[in-house]
Amino acid sequence: MKTHNTGYSAKLNMSNQGIIYDAIVVGAGIEGSSTAYHLAKSGKKTLLLEQFPLPHSRGSSHGQSRITRKAYGPQEHYTIMMEESYRLTDVLESECGEQLFINCGCLAFGPKDHPFVSGAVEALSRHGAPHDVFNVEEQRRRYPYLALPSDFKVVLDKTGGLLRADKILQAFQKQFQRFGGTLLDGEPMLDLYPGDIVSIKTTKGVHRARSVVLALGAWAAKFLPRIGVNVPLEPLKITVCYWEEKNGKHFSIENFPTFMSESGTGNNTIYGLPSEEYPGLVKICLHHGPAIDPDNRDGVDNQWVLDTIKMIVHTHFPTLEKEPRIVETCIYTNTPDKDFILDLHPSWKNVVIAAGFSGHGFKLAPVVGKVLSQLATGQKPAYDMSHFKIDRFFKNKL
Ligand SMILES: Cc1cc2nc3c(=O)[nH]c(=O)nc-3n(C[C@H](O)[C@H](O)[C@H](O)COP(=O)(O)OP(=O)(O)OC[C@H]3O[C@@H](n4cnc5c(N)ncnc54)[C@H](O)[C@@H]3O)c2cc1C
The missing domain is CATH 3.30.9.10 (D-Amino Acid Oxidase, subunit A, domain 2)
Incomplete structure (x- = not known):
């Protein structure tokens, strides 16, 4: 795969070349855990990587309850997606x-x-x-x-x-492992190196996969600019x-x-x-x-x-x-429009970006995880993805 100039020029010391996963999902919040579950369930060899020891309460997916609803004001596309999420x-x-x-x-x-x-x-x-x-x-x-x-x-x-939020998060992670997935917690990703095989450098070594999904929650605002994605989060x-x-x-x-x-x-x-x-x-x-x-x-x-x-x-x-x-x-x-970001990296088509859940992402996580698993495996989701594109923030600037 060709890589493009994103201003990202990190060099990888290939110190730990182990197995090659079909997919690595970085971030074991509700969006990453659901994505990893769908990937493992469809037979993909998947690693789910989390920076903190699990369970933790430093991100967005902890706690025991969340609201679910089909009632969505002007954003009817979520009403449509909720059908499958239920x-x-x-x-x-x-x-x-x-x-x-x-x-x-x-x-x-x-x-x-x-x-x-x-x-x-x-x-x-x-x-x-x-x-x-x-x-x-x-x-x-x-x-x-x-x-x-x-x-x-x-x-x-x-x-x-x-929704019983903590139970849902645990259920995704448990079922993911039951379907053969590998969950590593307490291991922050430090860097990402693109290519046909993407390498993820962590505090403990290097993991490699054919595709990567970044579901970093609030930390997306800090990490995405490092890989050339400057979205307003x-x-x-x-x-x-x-x-x-x-x-x-x-x-x-x-x-x-x-x-x-x-x-x-x-x-x-x-x-x-x-x-x-x-x-x-x-x-x-x-x-x-x-x-x-x-x-x-x-x-x-x-x-x-x-x-x-x-x-x-x-x-x-x-x-x-x-x-x-x-x-x-x-x-x-x-995000400024409160719509999610569910898209491929602008240059690296095997790096999927999930971010900007804008305080309403829990109820949609079951279907969002399915959509992200499809993007990570080259499939076309069944939904109108125009709402979730990265380039929506930059159209006027072009
Ligand atoms: C108080 C509150 C109430 C809410 N109520 C509702 C509601 O009623 N209904 C609803 O639908 N939604 C609700 N939401 C929104 C919903 O909870 C979030 O949209 C959702 O949890 C976002 O999940 P996430 O996976 O994107 O983020 P997170 O849960 O933060 O997960 C991201 C994970 O990535 C990990 N990570 C980040 N960087 C790295 C790295 N470098 N290496 C490894 N791991 C990394 C983080 O540690 C974290 O575990 C609410 C949110 C809050 C805060």
Whole structure:
């Protein structure tokens, strides 16, 4: 294979030439683990490489819960992909013999004319997903402990619910190994050397493969420029808050769905999950945070996030305590348009890049992993990939 001038000129000391894998996936978060699972399941000799000892909580895929939904505002391509993602989650569930999804529904709410809600209703209707649309009067009847402004519109996506995130991550990694895959953790990739056979230099040696998938989460923002890929990725620190109810269990998973809201003003979008992860505590977070370097995640001031989310919870969830009981941290890696990057390296066609999951990549990981495994093995995915191209950021510059 020809390599092109990307400004990348590292030299490899071929000190450790062992086996040649069909594919190496770098990054054992949810996207890399799903990709490795699909590759191994289709008979490919695959290595999954992770920088930290597993499990770890330094990236984006840790924690016990995530929202899943087909309700997607203007980004209907995700509604389309969710159909297969649900099916693949079912398959994983039966392979691992554990419940991975709780179908408690997902509420999307926001100002009446905001495309977040109207777009979601249109997408759900077009794709035959069961849902209810109602006004705030009806919302107060169904969910009296949620206080919304009277000009809001609400849609209940009945396909939605809660994913058991940590169990799904473990299931992908376990099944990957059951299908013959090799998982090495605590071994950071230091460099990548392109060619018909790609070499990955790590702290412990060199691994070689016919193709490589880079699923580096927030670390993509640091590594991709080194291989000539300068995409606008912004890692953000997300403050994950758990709130206690003053009285009762009105936000238990039997009584309350997951939810996403769009305030229509500024960066006040929130999302939440009923109490399930920690007994009696509701998870409600701001969908935004300060920009960070993933290697210095905790050194940044996030007081404004806590102040904003406390104000929102106080206004819209008056039966919750005013201070969060537990606060944890996670990372988003945003692109300017919030669409993922799922594409081949511009010059090296056996290097696949997966990045920019923009705070909504977990629910789609089962299908994203399949798509990435197809890109890594020269197959054409069944989806419109134009949304995920690297060159979308540079079209105007050409
Ligand atoms: C608080 C929070 C709530 C969220 N809620 C939802 C939700 O409700 N629904 C939803 O769909 N999505 C949600 N998301 C988004 C979703 O969790 C992420 O999109 C997804 O986890 C991204 O996974 P990833 O594999 O890209 O990144 P990561 O999980 O960070 O994985 C990347 C991995 O690559 C490894 N790595 C990096 N560099 C190297 C290297 N040089 N060598 C070896 N390994 C390396 C890292 O250590 C890491 O393990 C949420 C995210 C957060 C933070």
